Amino acid sequence: MIRERAYPVEPWHVRETRLDMDVLAQSESVFALSNGHVGLRGNLDEGEPHGLPGTYLNSFYELRPLPYAEAGFGFPESGQTIVNVTNGKLIRLMVDDEPLDVRYGEVLAHERILDMRAGTLHRSLHWRSPAGREVRVNTTRLVSFRQRSVAAVRYEVEVADDKPLRLIIQSELVANETLPPQSRDPRVAAVLESPLQAEEELTTPAGGLLIHQTKVSGLRVAAAMDHEVASPARTSVGSEGYEDWVRTTVACVLEPGQKLQVVKYLTYGWSSRRSLPALRDQVGAALAAAKLDGWDGLVREQREYLDEFWDAADVVVDGDPEVQQAVRFGLFHVLQAGARAERRPISAKGLTGPGYDGHAFWDTEMFVLPVLTYTHPAAVRDALYWRFSTLEQARERARTLNLAGAAFPWRTIEGPESSGYWPAGTAAFHIAAGIADALRRYVLATGDRQLEREIGLELLVETARLWRSLGHHDRAGNFHVDGVTGPDEYTAVKNDNIYTNLMAQRNLLTAAEAASRYRDEAFHLRVTDEEAAAWRDAAAAMHIPYDEELRVHQQVEGFTRLQEWDFEQTPPDKYPLLLHYPYFDLYRKQVIKQADLELAMHWRGDAFTSEEKLRNFLYYERRTVRDSSLSACTQAVLAAEVGYADLAHSYLREAALMDLHDLNENTRDGVHMASLAGAWIALVAGFGGLRDHDGTLSFAPSLSSRLNALSFSLQWCGMRLRVDVRGHDTTYALHHAAPDAVIELSHHGKPVRVTCDEPVTVPNPPPRTDLPTPEQAPGRAPLLRLPENPA
Numbered sequence: 181m182i183r184e185r186a187y188p189v190e191p192w193h194v195r196e197t198r199l200d201m202d203v204l205a206q207s208e209s210v211f212a213l214s215n216g217h218v219g220l221r222g223n224l225d226e227g228e229p230h231g232l233p234g235t236y237l238n239s240f241y242e243l244r245p246l247p248y249a250e251a252g253f254g255f256p257e258s259g260q261t262i263v264n265v266t267n268g269k270l271i272r273l274m275v276d277d278e279p280l281d282v283r284y285g286e287v288l289a290h291e292r293i294l295d296m297r298a299g300t301l302h303r304s305l306h307w308r309s310p311a312g313r314e315v316r317v318n319t320t321r322l323v324s325f326r327q328r329s330v331a332a333v334r335y336e337v338e339v340a341d342d343k344p345l346r347l348i349i350q351s352e353l354v355a356n357e358t359l360p361p362q363s364r365d366p367r368v369a370a371v372l373e374s375p376l377q378a379e380e381e382l383t384t385p386a387g388g389l390l391i392h393q394t395k396v397s398g399l400r401v402a403a404a405m406d407h408e409v410a411s412p413a414r415t416s417v418g419s420e421g422y423e424d425w426v427r428t429t430v431a432c433v434l435e436p437g438q439k440l441q442v443v444k445y446l447t448y449g450w451s452s453r454r455s456l457p458a459l460r461d462q463v464g465a466a467l468a469a470a471k472l473d474g475w476d477g478l479v480r481e482q483r484e485y486l487d488e489f490w491d492a493a494d495v496v497v498d499g500d501p502e503v504q505q506a507v508r509f510g511l512f513h514v515l516q517a518g519a520r521a522e523r524r525p526i527s528a529k530g531l532t533g534p535g536y537d538g539h540a541f542w543d544t545e546m547f548v549l550p551v552l553t554y555t556h557p558a559a560v561r562d563a564l565y566w567r568f569s570t571l572e573q574a575r576e577r578a579r580t581l582n583l584a585g586a587a588f589p590w591r592t593i594e595g596p597e598s599s600g601y602w603p604a605g606t607a608a609f610h611i612a613a614g615i616a617d618a619l620r621r622y623v624l625a626t627g628d629r630q631l632e633r634e635i636g637l638e639l640l641v642e643t644a645r646l647w648r649s650l651g652h653h654d655r656a657g658n659f660h661v662d663g664v665t666g667p668d669e670y671t672a673v674k675n676d677n678i679y680t681n682l683m684a685q686r687n688l689l690t691a692a693e694a695a696s697r698y699r700d701e702a703f704h705l706r707v708t709d710e711e712a713a714a715w716r717d718a719a720a721a722m723h724i725p726y727d728e729e730l731r732v733h734q735q736v737e738g739f740t741r742l743q744e745w746d747f748e749q750t751p752p753d754k755y756p757l758l759l760h761y762p763y764f765d766l767y768r769k770q771v772i773k774q775a776d777l778e779l780a781m782h783w784r785g786d787a788f789t790s791e792e793k794l795r796n797f798l799y800y801e802r803r804t805v806r807d808s809s810l811s812a813c814t815q816a817v818l819a820a821e822v823g824y825a826d827l828a829h830s831y832l833r834e835a836a837l838m839d840l841h842d843l844n845e846n847t848r849d850g851v852h853m854a855s856l857a858g859a860w861i862a863l864v865a866g867f868g869g870l871r872d873h874d875g876t877l878s879f880a881p882s883l884s885s886r887l888n889a890l891s892f893s894l895q896w897c898g899m900r901l902r903v904d905v906r907g908h909d910t911t912y913a914l915h916h917a918a919p920d921a922v923i924e925l926s927h928h929g930k931p932v933r934v935t936c937d938e939p940v941t942v943p944n945p946p947p948r949t950d951l952p953t954p955e956q957a958p959g960r961a962p963l964l965r966l967p968e969n970p971a
Contacts, residue, residue: 187840189501194294194509194840199282205231205848210839211294211301212513212532212851213323216521216559218331218448219531222292222301225271225319225335226280231848233357235267236531238524240450241538241593242375243396246600254580254606259598262527262538263375266355266390266403268446271335273317274348278309280317285309296512297490299325299482306340314340315347326481327473328520329466331446334475338439349430351444353390353403356424376401378423379456387445388419388426389463391456401450404463406471408443415440445470489515492900493555495863498889500829506836507863510856511555517853518552518559523566525593526559526853533850539591539598542667543810545614546783547854550861553618553625554894560622561631567615568635570595571642578646581606585645588612603672603763607665609650612643613683617783620690624875627897633701637694641705644691644715647684651718659721666736667810668776670757670766674736676725679780682787688719724787732799733792735777745771745803747958755960756807771957772800774808778818782865785821786873794822794951802955809838812962813858813866820866820882823948829884830962832862843963864892868903869928878926881905881944896923901934905944913939 186203187194187210196207208231211222221234241260248255273280282290288306295302305317316338324330339345356374376392379400383389387406393399407428409417415432430442447466449459470478493511497504517530525540526548544563552559567588573595574586581587589597590608599605619639623632651661661684666677692712695702702712725734734740754760757771766773777800781793788796797818806812816831834843836859839851864870867890869880883890883905890905899917903910912934914923923934927942934940956962 189505191501191504192295192297192508194296194505196292199287199290201229203842204229206842208232208234209532209847209849209851211292213301213321213331214516214531215323215325215328216517216519216526216531217328217524218323220269220321220323220331221533223269224282225269225303225333226273227270228281229283232360232533233264233267234533235265235269236262236538237265237401237448237450238521238531239593240265240399240401241397242394248600252602255602256597256600256605259537259600260539260593262534262593263394264357264359264534265376265401265448266353266392267357268331268353268403268405269321269333270352270354271319271333271442271444272350272352273315273337274350275309275313275315276311276346278311280307280315282307288314296508297483297486298479299486300479313345315345316340322478322482324478324482325485325519327466327469327478328522329447329449329463330470330478332470332475332478333444334441335444336439336441339434339436342436344433344435346433347431347440349440349442351405351407351428351430351442353388353405353426354424355390355392380460381421381423381426383419383421383426385419386417387428388421389460390424390426391459399450399452400454400456400459402448402459402463404447404467406445406467408471410441412438443475489556492893492895494893495860496891497863497887499887500833503833503836503859506840507859509840510836510859511551513851513856514548514551514853515556518548518563519556521559521562521566523562523569525566526563527593528853529850530853533848535846535849536591537598538593540593541591542608542611542614543854545611545618547810547813547857547861549618550621551857553622557622557626557895560618561628564619564622564631565635568639571638575642583646584649586612586642587646588615603665604669607663607673609646609664610666610677610680610683612646613680613687616640616643616687616690617683620686621872624872625896632694633698637698637701638705640687640691640694641702641707644688647688648714648718651684653721657721658723659718660723666776667779668735668772668774670771670773671736671739671776672763672767676723676737677776678725678733678735679776681722681724682780682784685719685722686784688715692716730799732795733777733788735772735800739770742768742770745769747960750959752959755805757805758807770803772804774806774811775804775814775818779814782814782817785871793818797822798952798954802957805957805960809844809852809855810858813855813862816862817866821869821880823951824954825867825882825884825947827954827962828862828866829886830965832859832866833964834962835859835862837964841964863890868892868905870894876924876926877901879903879910880928881910882947883907899923907944909941909943911939911941
């Protein structure tokens with residue numbers, strides 16, 4: 181189902197022009213604000229109505245048992261679920277003796293604006309109460325990028341009729357909010373009822389503090405608030421508190437046209453180790469810092485931070501205004517997820533909702549981190565340190581599975597495997613190679629050899645050891661990795677998944693090279709020359725399944741001989757298939773949830789010829805149903821590479837507009853971080869043709885018929901490379917670099933040398949015109965086709 185476009189197309193804003201109760205939960209995700217540490221869903225200031233309340237702190241979770249019909253050795257016993265912590269967004273308004281509630285009275289005007297340059301959410305409301313009294317409310321909300329623990333709201337109310345009016349503002353901190361029931365969709369978070377136990381409550385004349393602790397995981401959270409009040413009338417301010425809530429009340433009588441303004445400062449902190457007094461002092465100090473800067477200072481800092489980010493990261497799309505808005509929306513949310521995560525995970529939903537229980541998956545390394553590597557590499561450094569902090573748990577998991585090295589989890593918050601679905605939770609070992617590849621790419625793009633030496637070598641060594649123990653050489657000497665699940669979860673527990681094997685191959689070689697480069701450190705990790713040679717041997721002998729008759733690579737060994745899925749007899753309302761068909765049936769058919777072999781052709785394109793890529797694309801295109809939001813951007817990249825630029829544009833639109841159009845009808849649980857990152861990937865790696873296979877940058881630009889031009893920047897070894905693609909040529913320019921700096925790159929296979937002296941413009945080859953028409957599975961063509969050119 182394709183929804184009507186909810187938001188007007190604007191280059192730098194997402195604007196809601198009316199309040200639609202039917203999509204309230206979806207808009208709360210779209211309008212969520214975060215800095216990677218604190219996340220506030222875009223709930224209305226007054227708290228009700230709501231789709232799903234949500235205030236989150238990165239890695240603040242509760243443990244819950246994982247039920248099994250039949251337990252098995254090595255199955256995780258408990259899972260981790262993100263907790264909705266103390267809500268500080270609440271600001272209720274009494275208009276005379278009636279509460280402002282948009283379900284009653286009359287909403288005369290309502291608008292919300294997510295400003296992606298300012299980093300704020302603005303709301304304006306003109307409301308008439310059931311008694312006929314009118315007010316205008318304007319609020320602006322931010323979560324600070326500069327001050328990690330701080331959020332703030334400016335709340336302004338004006339009398340909009342011709343009589344004096346009594347106004348009461350009630351600003352609150354509330355813990356253990358009642359959450360609405362969730363669906364039975366396995367992708368949706370488990371419901372936790374009252375997970376927080378009160379430890380301390382404190383009130384001040386204009387604010388207060390609450391400290392709670394989770395019942396099982398034992399994590400402690402503190403939330404504090406303070407207020408600054410400005411009014412032309414006499415105003416009373418007071419606070420009261422109980423174990424689960426603190427309220428500050430502001431009361432006054434305003435004349436017509438007068439305004440009451442309240443600035444609310446919020447601070448959060450949590451820890452599994454620090455004492456209650458230490459957390460109390462932490463949030464108190466953060467409040468003092470926020471008030472020192474004041475509202476104007478916080479807004480100014482936010483804009484300065486984002487000006488710097490957009491100067492390095494912006495993508496300019498000429499020809500599709502919807503994609504222009506969407507790619508900036510995606511970059512903004514990706515930044516929000518990682519900017520201040522600071523050695524905590526970047527989860528599949530960021531901090532925008534409870535979907536997937538707040539877990540991080542392999543999506544982080546293979547979709548989100550590539551974007552941040554070239555746009556905001558400091559966040560990638562922190563994400564890699566987080567993975568390193570979980571290394572001992574990954575080693576323990578490997579030992580449980582009778583393997584060497586480190587087996588990283590398919591889904592987690594704090595480090596242990598949190599999935600009860602063993603075909604992925606146990607068998608999706610490809611996450612290890614994804615971590616190694618994210619590390620490799622980051623080091624190449626930044627030159628950060630210190631990180632490579634400090635943590636990178638050990639990550640590479642332990643993941644290489646995993647592959648060497650997981651795989652084996654057959655009688656002919658070929659190296660196989662059997663019984664694994666690749667990215668496509670409809671083809672589970674199979675032998676020689678080609679994505680897994682190719683990524684493992686690069687992992688083994690990268691580890692061997694790093695061990696040679698850092699011999700002393702490798703010696704301390706007990707890496708011998710024989711072990712490194714075994715890694716190289718396994719990589720050289722890696723089995724790559726291929727069907728000689730069909731002349732296509734096999735996603736897994738024997739895939740092309742499996743029975744075809746009966747797409748003709750699969751009605752549209754039976755997608756996603758995992759909700760309507762048993763996995764047993766999916767596992768034994770040629771039906772693909774998400775691009776798998778195509779993902780291998782993207783990240784390991786150096787292992788395929790151009791003609792192999794074309795044949796593979798055509799074969800797997802008609803078997804891929806895209807029941808995952810991860811698929812469309814990869815299909816866009818490969819479609820663009822093999823010559824189907826307009827098809828690539830349609831897939832780009834699907835990836836980019838996943839949440840703005842709620843294409844999967846589950847945006848209510850949080851935005852799809854990997855798909856949002858995928859918009860950048862589809863543009864830069866698809867139409868820009870960016871690849872980094874051999875450690876150098878290469879480009880193969882080719883635009884769709886709708887795109888007039890595409891411009892983007894990449895950060896590379898402390899320099900900034902600007903790429904401007906037009907129909908017939910591409911210009912490369914170097915900025916923010918030393919006068920003698922040089923970047924050697926490849927353009928459609930030809931070397932190009934770029935210096936600071938002047939931009940270099942080179943021609944683009946004409947597109948191929950001899951290609952067969954690609955086919956999709958019946959009913960599974962891209963949801964958002966390439967729009968017609970305006971007359």
